[in-house]
Structure formats: C-alpha cells, structure tokens
Amino acid sequence: MKIFSYSKLSPFKILFIKPGVNTPVPLLDIPLGILSLSAYIKKYAPFPIQTFCLDLRLNKNPKVLKKTIDSIQPHLIGISLMDSESEFLYKNQSILEEYCHNISFVAGGPFATINYDQILKKTCISLVIVGEGEYSFFNLILNLINGEPLAKVPGLAWRSVNGEFFFNGRAPYIENLDEIPIPDYDLIDLEKYQGYHPNMNGVLAENRYIQIMSSRACPFNCIFCHNIFGKRVRQRSVQHFIKEIKILYYQYNIREFHIIDDYFNFNPKRMHVILDEIVNEGLKIKIAFPNALRGDQLTKKDLILLKQAGTYMITFAIETGSKRIQNITKKRINIQKILQNISQAKKMGIITRGYFMLGFPGESRQELQKTIDLACKSDLSMVSFFSVIPFKNTGLYDWLLEEYPGIDSLPETSFWSKGTYYSKMTGIPLKKIKKRATLRFYSVNRLIWLIKNVPRRFYFVSRFLHSAISILSS
Ligand code: B12
Numbered sequence: 001m002k003i004f005s006y007s008k009l010s011p012f013k014i015l016f017i018k019p020g021v022n023t024p025v026p027l028l029d030i031p032l033g034i035l036s037l038s039a040y041i042k043k044y045a046p047f048p049i050q051t052f053c054l055d056l057r058l059n060k061n062p063k064v065l066k067k068t069i070d071s072i073q074p075h076l077i078g079i080s081l082m083d084s085e086s087e088f089l090y091k092n093q094s095i096l097e098e099y100c101h102n103i104s105f106v107a108g109g110p111f112a113t114i115n116y117d118q119i120l121k122k123t124c125i126s127l128v129i130v131g132e133g134e135y136s137f138f139n140l141i142l143n144l145i146n147g148e149p150l151a152k153v154p155g156l157a158w159r160s161v162n163g164e165f166f167f168n169g170r171a172p173y174i175e176n177l178d179e180i181p182i183p184d185y186d187l188i189d190l191e192k193y194q195g196y197h198p199n200m201n202g203v204l205a206e207n208r209y210i211q212i213m214s215s216r217a218c219p220f221n222c223i224f225c226h227n228i229f230g231k232r233v234r235q236r237s238v239q240h241f242i243k244e245i246k247i248l249y250y251q252y253n254i255r256e257f258h259i260i261d262d263y264f265n266f267n268p269k270r271m272h273v274i275l276d277e278i279v280n281e282g283l284k285i286k287i288a289f290p291n292a293l294r295g296d297q298l299t300k301k302d303l304i305l306l307k308q309a310g311t312y313m314i315t316f317a318i319e320t321g322s323k324r325i326q327n328i329t330k331k332r333i334n335i336q337k338i339l340q341n342i343s344q345a346k347k348m349g350i351i352t353r354g355y356f357m358l359g360f361p362g363e364s365r366q367e368l369q370k371t372i373d374l375a376c377k378s379d380l381s382m383v384s385f386f387s388v389i390p391f392k393n394t395g396l397y398d399w400l401l402e403e404y405p406g407i408d409s410l411p412e413t414s415f416w417s418k419g420t421y422y423s424k425m426t427g428i429p430l431k432k433i434k435k436r437a438t439l440r441f442y443s444v445n446r447l448i449w450l451i452k453n454v455p456r457r458f459y460f461v462s463r464f465l466h467s468a469i470s471i472l473s474s
C-alpha cells in the first residue's frame with residue numbers, strides 16, 4: 001500500500017512530537033527515544049531524511065502544533081507516548097484528523113506498546129509501532145515509500161483501509177546495540193534542556209547534564225513494569241558507550257550524566273570497566289542514577305568504583321517494606337542488603353534517595369505503615385512515595401482486577417494524579433498518608449545532612465522547596 005507520493009530526490013521529512021502534560025512538578029529530560037529513532041533512520045535510510053522534533057513540554061502555546069505542521073509540511077509525523085501523555089491524542093483529535101489524510105501518522109512508546117488497539121480504534125492514527133522502535137520504524141518507512149504490504153513490517157499494528165485491525169507481532173530486538181548510532185542530539189536544542197527545571201534525578205551537581213543509556217532490558221519480572229525492550233539484557237560495547245560520553249563531554253560540554261538503563265549493574269565486571277575508563281580517560285564528570293541500579297546487588301567494591309568515577313547520587317527502588325507484596329510483585333528485593341548498601345553509600349558521602357510505591361491492590365494500612373517506617377528508619381537522605389498505578393497488560397493490572405472485579409476505569413496515569421483507584425476502592429486516604437509520611441521522613445537531622453552534602457546548595461534548596469510546595473498542595 002503506497003500511502004503518500006514522495007520523490008526520493010528530496011528529503012523525506014519526519015516530524016517527531018513529544019506531548020506536554022501538566023504535572024505539579026513539570027519534569028523535563030531529553031526525549032531519548034525520539035533521538036535514537038532519528039539517528040537510526042538517518043544512518044540506514046537509502047535516501048535523504050530530514051527530521052524535526054516538536055517537544056510540547058517546551059512550548060505550551062496551543063497554536064504551536066498546527067503552526068509547526070504547516071511550516072514543516074512533513075511526510076510523516078511520529079508521536080511518542082507514555083500513558084500519562086495519551087490525552088494528547090484526544091485533546092488534539094481535530095487537528096490530527098485535519099492532517100491524517102495527507103500525512104502518515106505513527107504512534108510509538110510505552111502507551112502505544114500497551115494500547116495499540118485503543119489508538120487504532122479511537123483515533124485517526126492507523127500505524128502504531130509496538131515495543132523497541134528503531135528497526136520497525138525504519139522498515140515501516142521503507143515499506144510506505146516503496147508501497148509494499150504493511151503486513152511485512154515487524155512490530156507494526158495497523159488499521160487497513162477497510163477498517164480491519166492487524167498486529168504483525170513484535171519485531172526481533174536489536175541484538176547488537178552498537179548498530180544504533182549515538183542519539184541525534186542535534187535534533188533538539190540541548191540548551192533548552194539545561195538549567196532551572198525539575199529533572200528525574202531531582203538534584204543537579206553541574207550546570208550541564210544529560211540522560212544516557214548503556215543497555216536495554218531487565219531480566220526481573222516485576223509485575224508493575226513495562227516490557228518495551230524484552231527480558232534479556234542487551235548491552236552496548238564499553239567503547240561505544242564511552243565514545244558517546246566523550247562526544248557529550250568534549251563537543252557539548254556536558255559534565256553530568258544520569259544513567260537510566262533498566263539494570264546498569266547487570267554485569268558488574270562490565271560496569272567496573274566503564275567506571276575505570278571514565279577515570280582513565282580523565283573525564284571529570286558527575287554521575288547520578290535516578291534509576292538503573294539494582295540496589296541489593298551492589299557490593300562495597302561497586303560503590304567504591306562508582307564513587308571514584310564521579311557518582312554523587314543513587315536512587316534505590318525498594319518499593320515496599322511488606323514481604324507479602326515484595327513476593328506478589330516479584331520485585332523480591334533483599335531489604336536487609338539494600339539497607340546496608342544505603343548506609344554504606346551514605347558513609348561515602350553519596351546522596352541516597354528511596355523510591356517507594358504505596359497503594360497496591362488490597363494493601364492494608366499496616367502494610368502501608370511498614371513501608372513508611374522502613375523509609376523513615378533507613379539511612380536514606382531523600383524519598384519519593386508514589387501512588388501505585390496499574391498500567392494495562394501488566395501483572396499488576398491483573399492483580400487489580402482480581403482484587404476488585406467491579407472496578408470500572410482507572411482515571412490516573414501519573415503518580416501525581418488527583419485521585420487514586422486505591423482510595424476509591426478502600427476508603428484509605430492515600431494522598432494524606434503520603435504527605436504525612438514525607439513530612440515525617442524529612443527530620444531536622446536529615447535536612448541538615450542534606451544541606452551539608454548536596455552540591456549547588458542554592459539550586460537544591462529552591463528546587464526542593466518548589467517541589468515540596470507543589471506536591472503538598474496538590
Ligand atoms: C527517563 C524516563 C522518564 C523521564 C522522561 C522520559 C522521556 N524522555 O519522555 C521523566 C523523568 C520525565 C519520566 C517521567 C515519568 N515516567 Co518515565 N521513564 C523514563 C525511563 C527510565 C527512560 C525513558 C527512555 O528514555 N528510554 C530510552 C528510550 C530509547 O526508549 P523509549 O523512550 O521507550 O523509546 C523507544 C520505544 O518506546 C519506541 N518509541 C518511543 N517513542 C516513539 C515514537 C514513535 C513514532 C515510534 C515509532 C517509536 C517510539 O522506540 C524507542 C526506541 O526503541 C523509562 C524506562 C525505560 N527503560 O524506558 C521510564 C518510563 C518511560 N516512565 C514511566 C512512567 C510511569 C513515568 C511517569 C508517568 C511516572 C510519574 N512520576 O508519574 C512520569 C510521566 C511524567 C509526565 N510528564 O508525563 C513508565 C511508562 C509506563 C507507561 N506505560 O507509560 C516507564 C516505561 C518506566 C516503567 N518502569 O514502567 N520518565
């Protein structure tokens with residue numbers, strides 16, 4: 001099916017869209033998925049490709065979407081969607097419908113991966129890439145241009161002209177991640193992602209920072225997590241990863257790196273080589289792990305090498321203090337070991353933050369309290385208590401339906417949503433409990449330790465107060 005007329009002599013124009021959402025703390029980090037897709041197709045397409053990125057988190061003017069499409073006149077528009085961003089499709093339905101006939105729209109990302117049928121049924125978008133995007137998206141573009149059957153595109157879910165729905169099955173994962181070039185950093189204005197905005201790490205040690213990934217996937221089976229990259233960890237070679245760090249360091253003056261793999265310490269030996277390389281190359285950088293480390297598997301040697309390479313902050317995802325829920329969720333973290341590693345990291349002067357999830361289906365008040373007590377009694381320096389959100393097609397969602405068979409719909413897609421399914425079903429005021437727990441956690445001693453140990457104190461205190469006020473008043 002040849003969808004649009006395009007002459008291979010002029011560049012094939014793709015506009016990527018990253019939706020904007022209103023959250024009490026408006027986090028902003030580079031759209032790494034889009035940058036990776038852009039780099040991949042530019043490298044492999046046998047004809048010129050021109051890519052653009054409209055990040056609606058940076059421009060909230062309601063007219064900007066239409067204006068950008070009109071000025072670029074792309075052949076294809078690729079929309080990247082997390083669950084929390086899915087409202088973009090419905091809020092902009094009339095604009096999408098206006099262009100759907102002339103431009104091919106493709107959706108991808110975590111929301112599209114889980115809800116491709118919903119997108120195909122309820123919007124004018126007829127092409128959805130499920131899971132890891134680079135290989136599928138590249139094949140889709142070739143097929144569209146050459147007018148070949150869409151049934152041949154791995155990883156594609158699509159709607160035919162007769163309105164029938166198809167899913168071609170997942171594409172094979174890209175085994176050798178070095179085949180994916182370094183993300184297309186020039187697609188965005190990197191300057192706009194620096195500076196005074198909240199980011200996933202919450203703390204910044206340097207003026208210029210970036211998020212970076214050295215591997216994809218995680219072998220654990222936590223029932224609340226995504227399955228975009230499969231269950232078998234694939235790793236970039238150390239050289240490829242260090243090359244990217246050096247490019248960012250020397251060409252873009254980046255001095256702080258937030259590593260966001262799913263499981264960076266999957267292979268401790270490889271991690272040691274990476275950390276040694278950073279030291280040996282004389283890269284004077286700061287490193288933070290807003291996720292990426294499985295905290296109960298770190299050893300003292302790991303922590304020493306992490307610190308030597310520039311690590312100043314680690315987030316430990318503990319999730320729950322209840323053994324029952326640790327087992328049901330299959331997180332099965334070794335709580336004693338993770339608490340020891342938190343204390344060890346703190347002794348080394350590393351800022352430690354804990355992630356906790358409150359409000360699992362059927363979770364009792366005592367279980368909530370156990371998690372809160374664990375956080376407050378630990379050596380953690382910072383904490384985030386999140387409300388549990390069951391995403392469709394996860395084991396957690398199945399558990400939700402088992403526990404509450406009558407549950408109709410889940411309004412919340414962000415951990416900051418106003419209401420929670422949990423409070424609705426149990427009558428337990430989760431938001432209030434979370435606020436009280438946060439206030440209890442930040443004791444005077446903790447705050448003094450933090451103020452003494454955080455880098456860029458002024459930045460931290462102003463960000464911290466801003467986030468605290470937004471969260472407490474939400
Ligand atoms: C960094 C990060 C963030 C950053 C921003 C990420 C971004 N750039 O948008 C921040 C901190 C803002 C963030 C916030 C949240 N996040 Co987050 N985040 C991540 C994390 C750790 C890495 C994302 C990333 O860069 N991945 C690397 C790139 C290469 O992968 P990717 O973006 O998925 O893109 C690939 C495919 O999805 C696909 N693809 C993506 N877009 C498109 C578009 C097209 C056209 C095509 C064809 C393909 C395609 O191809 C890409 C290349 O293979 C992921 C976990 C993970 N491993 O991905 C969670 C993750 C994406 N976040 C998640 C969640 C839940 C959230 C929050 C809702 C949590 C909250 N606090 O409420 C918020 C949402 C806030 C908001 N404003 O909406 C979930 C999403 C679940 C879901 N079903 O939506 C994930 C998967 C984590 C998890 N454990 O489940 N997050």
